[in-house]
Amino acid sequence: MTDNPNKETNSARAEYIEKMEEKKREASLVRKIVLWLCIGLIIVIAAGGFGAYRYVMGTIEPQDDEEDAREVEVEIPAGSNVDTIADILEESGAIESAMIFQNYIRFQGEDGFQAGDYVLHTAMHADEIIAELQEGTVAEEYETTFIIPEGFWLEETFERIASETNLEEEQLHETAEDEEFLETLIDRYDYITEDILQDDLRHPLEGYLFPARYDFVEEEVSAAEVIDAMAERMASTLDEVNAAPGEDEQFESYHNLLAAASIIEGEAIDDEERGEISGVIDNRLAIDMSLDMDPTVVYAHGERQERTLYEDLEIESPYNTYRNRGLPAGPINNPGEQSISAAMNPEEHSYLYFFHSPEGETYFSESLSEHQTIVNDYQAEDVDHAEDVDEGEEELE
Structure with a gap:
């Protein structure tokens, strides 16, 4: 009996089709599983994101209703940066999270915060707190104000402070040289180290007190309070310019x-x-x-x-x-x-080298000979000018 080749071919084709259908069913199942996994992951992410959103929004929303609100007194020192302000607000209970408040301020692009004493309350939105700190304490509320120009020596700084406050120069110098007080500053500020205790320094805090305007609500201030405010302002400024001395940096200290x-x-x-x-x-x-x-x-x-x-x-x-x-x-x-x-x-x-001319121009040089040429030229001009003056005086006589 002879086998039918058509029958064998049909059987093989049917078997092939069955296998293809099975693969399609498996692929469809895999796609469904992946789809549901993706949907589940999206739901989890969305839920997490929504939860995070709700948490963040919750921290910038008022903590209490008006009837349950608590008053919170805070003092923002002169020179405080965003991080310092946020920490003060969190510690006082005015806000829930310093970190979120800092990032919210930066995201909003807010700045211009004023030093002073504030009375806030827990029913305030973060935007209200920001607006309050930007408006600042009313100028009339400041009882003590002084301005220290850049480049002042410490003696000049204390002389200016004494002329504008209830303090005497002697009080300021005594406090600024008191070793116990200096140790408290060393403990409080990273930039102030044992270097200020060197015997060959004229003044321990020369260069460490930032020149700026300072406002105090109190009519009478202490020397320690004033010096600490100026040290705090210097610390904030160093942070703002990313000053970070170290062995691998421009300066080691x-x-x-x-x-x-x-x-x-x-x-x-x-x-x-x-x-x-x-x-x-x-x-x-x-x-x-x-x-x-x-x-x-x-x-x-x-x-x-x-x-x-x-x-x-x-x-x-x-x-x-x-x-x-x-x-x-x-x-x-x-x-x-x-x-x-x-x-x-x-x-x-x-x-x-560089040379400042009498007219206020500054000339920079790479070599001593080049520098000396510039200096000699101006010295010659000075001599000529002096001779002209002498001749004029003789004529007047």
């Missing part, structure tokens, strides 16, 4: 950073040249060349001078950068934010 910034503050005529001056300091330090900065000599003498004479350069002092290599023993004034930022970010160039 805040003390050296502030010393360099104070030299820049003393030398700079305008803001644009701060980075260039910082670059000169950086270049000289890199090759162990004496800085030869006039403001350090003036500070070493202890009194302001219009011009630095050659005989002044010989003064023996740890602040005299003509006699001592490297940075001075400590800061020589209270530098402002731009000088601090310039010290952290020196301009890259090859200059080692």
Whole structure:
């Protein structure tokens, strides 16, 4: 009997079709499983996201109804940044989460917060709290106000404070040199270290108190309160410019950073040249060349001078950068934010010298010969001018 080839072919085809149908059913099942898994995952994510959204919104919404609201008194010190303000509000109970409040402020792009004493309540929305802090304490409520310009020496700073407050200069100096008080500042602020306790410093806190406007609600303030407010403002400023000294950074300590910034503050005529001056300091330090900065000599003498004479350069002092290599023993004034930022970010160039002309122009040079040429040109002009004056006086006689 002969096998039928058509029958075998039909059987194989049927078997193949059956296998394909089975694979389709399996693929369909897999797709359904994946689909449901995706749907489930989306639901979980959505639920989590919604939960997170509700939590975040809940923390910026009022904590209590009007009838259940609690009054909260908070004090925002001068110079407080967003992080400090948020921490103060959370600790006082005015808000639930400092972290969310900080991020909410940054997301909204809010700034311009004012120092002062505030009475808030727990029925306030985050937006209301922000508006309250931006409006600030009414000017008439400030009983004590003073302004410290950038570049002031500590003696000048305390003299200005004494003239505007109930405090005496002697009180301020005694507090600023009290070792127990200095230790509290060292414990409180990262940027203040044992460096301020060095014996060769003229004033421990020279360069550490930020120059700015300070407002106090109280009519009478203490020396410790004033100095702490200024130290807090400096800490905030250092954070804002991302100052982070260390072994791998431009300066190994805040003390050296502030010393360099104070030299820049003393030398700079305008803001644009701060980075260039910082670059000169950086270049000289890199090759162990004496800085030869006039403001350090003036500070070493202890009194302001219009011009630095050659005989002044010989003064023996740890602040005299003509006699001592490297940075001075400590800061020589209270530098402002731009000088601090310039010290952290020196301009890259090859200059080692600069000269301030009588007209207020600053000329930078790479070599001593180039620098000396510029100096000689101006000295010659001064001599010619002096001779012209003498001749004029003779004619008048």
